[in-house]
Amino acid sequence: MADHGRQNLCYNIKNREAEGTGGAAMNLQTAIVEDSKPDAERLKQLLKKAFENENISCSCFASGDEFLRAGWREGYQVVFLDICMEGTNGIETAQRLRAADPDLLIVFVTSSPEYVWDAFPVHPFDYLLKPYKEEKFEQLAGELRRVLCRQQPELEVRIARQIVRLPLTKIYYATAQNHYVRVVTDDGECRATANFAQVQEQLQTQPEFLVCNRGVIINMSKVLRFEGDCIEMLDGTHLPVRQKDKNSLLAQFTQYQFRGMQREF
CATH class of the missing domain: 3.40.50.2300 (Response regulator)
Structure with a gap:
């Protein structure tokens, strides 16, 4: 993802709150x-x-x-x-x-x-x-x-003391960071005050989300390639793959791609 896309999403959220629109635009x-x-x-x-x-x-x-x-x-x-x-x-x-x-x-x-x-x-x-x-x-x-x-399914998290709903279709991945969860989206990235397990539970209600390592969950629709030791996302980020589950993770990713091909034909 280009640097200008990695804006602090909290800034945009505060702006919307000040403007009285509240929440993310559809x-x-x-x-x-x-x-x-x-x-x-x-x-x-x-x-x-x-x-x-x-x-x-x-x-x-x-x-x-x-x-x-x-x-x-x-x-x-x-x-x-x-x-x-x-x-x-x-x-x-x-x-x-x-x-x-x-x-x-x-x-x-x-x-x-x-x-x-x-x-x-x-x-x-x-x-x-x-x-x-x-x-x-x-x-x-x-x-x-x-x-x-x-x-539209959404991830509900607390950011900057405000409850925010992020459309799941816009999320690239989420990673655990101490007492926070870093969420990267089409619009940038944000740091949510949340337990990673709670975020994982919400995201895994949708079939496109996959936990590829401890504290890392990805949106498979945003994956460029599965390289074995890591996964390259469309924004250029490389995320580590849990090695003991590498074959199982690759099988799940391949099955997801196959289901997508079936829907196209």
């Missing part, structure tokens, strides 16, 4: 699959406005085929799908997505209400009719926010 990855560029841009603007206080990313794809080739493996939480498109249409695209990820939130967009019933079997989260109405979109954004806040 991380939201969205995709728009739409063959009309003006419609895609309008939808993107509405998303940015509705989630202006969140960490939102929005990627656009011009067809269902393009999205299935390049985009759908990127961990999107919400996908906006135009129903009527050349090639693989929105409903066919949604069927592929639903088979791979039952929890994905799919929002269909269309200018023809009669297609709504055709989309019903893939259990979409909602529908948007074109042209988009800002009032309707704000209502949809509120419903999405409530669902996503429940979906």
Whole structure:
């Protein structure tokens, strides 16, 4: 991780508290699959406005085929799908997505209400009719926010005398440091006043977390390579592997990767 990314997370937390927002902003990855560029841009603007206080990313794809080739493996939480498109249409695209990820939130967009019933079997989260109405979109954004806040697992720790919730998807690893736990995330690193066993218990509720050594737990989705004696993370950090359990740890990591490949195909 670059040095500028290793900011003291406590500073950011204090700033949010002073601003009255409290807690960490929600991380939201969205995709728009739409063959009309003006419609895609309008939808993107509405998303940015509705989630202006969140960490939102929005990627656009011009067809269902393009999205299935390049985009759908990127961990999107919400996908906006135009129903009527050349090639693989929105409903066919949604069927592929639903088979791979039952929890994905799919929002269909269309200018023809009669297609709504055709989309019903893939259990979409909602529908948007074109042209988009800002009032309707704000209502949809509120419903999405409530669902996503429940979906995102978080690590709850005490930092600088404040209870903070860190999204598990952003955590690289955590290590024990005397009476503290050092947690490294996409946003930087922080020192939590916590018992390592308590942090480990919270993190291991998710299948991507692995204890690779005494006082070291990693997020396997953030691993670059398993080198035998150590694990190299995506930020360049090398973490030691418990030698007596090396083969077992490698097997668990390989199984995790295999499960990820199965979800992709």
